[in-house]
């Protein structure tokens with residue numbers, strides 16, 4: 054399994070992967086929602102605020118994860134949001150998702166990112182270092198319909214100290230249907 058962070062040349066392949074994987078697991082509406090989200094992120098987020106990494110099998114993208122910068126008004130630490138995450142349906146359950154996440158988190162750490170937050174199932178994300186956090190530890194950028202899914206980890210310290218101030222996400226995520 055190889056990895057690439059080249060999302061410019063792989064744009065259509067990555068968008069198609071997210072649409073197909075979420076359509077299979079959660080239905081056509083969710084597939085479209087996440088496919089459009091990823092296209093919107095690629096179209097609107099500045100290079101320095103986006104990190105996308107994909108796993109390759111025989112030259113084809115089989116899994117992708119995106120990280121986009123968050124802003125915490127009173128914070129000196131750099132914070133990224135991990136979302137979305139998808140593994141091609143036929144490749145799920147083989148450890149590819151966890152391996153890709155470890156690779157991506159390691160690259161962010163080497164790039165000086167201090168904290169990564171995400172919103173999802175703790176049963177999966179706890180395998181790669183995430184823990185549940187409260188909104189007093191890190192304000193969410195949008196109202197959360199499932200607060201138990203708000204997760205975080207520090208890449209630079211043993212424990213995640215609370216993040217100060219209200220938060221912002223990139224405009225592509227300012228859609229209540231995603232939260």
Ligand SMILES: CC(C)(COP(=O)(O)OP(=O)(O)OC[C@H]1O[C@@H](n2cnc3c(N)ncnc32)[C@H](O)[C@@H]1OP(=O)(O)O)[C@@H](O)C(=O)NCCC(=O)NCCS
Nearest residue numbers: 074078138139140145146147148149150151173174176177
């Ligand atoms: C969720 C997903 C990214 C996991 O990737 P994967 O490569 O299949 O997962 P791995 O093989 O690395 O890890 C499997 C482990 O995670 C758990 N897991 C996998 N998918 C899970 C899910 N949707 N919810 C909770 N746990 C999950 C499994 O129980 C398994 O645990 P085990 O190793 O103790 O048996 C992948 O299944 C996927 O793309 N699903 C559809 C899209 C999606 O739901 N994305 C995440 C949104 S938050």
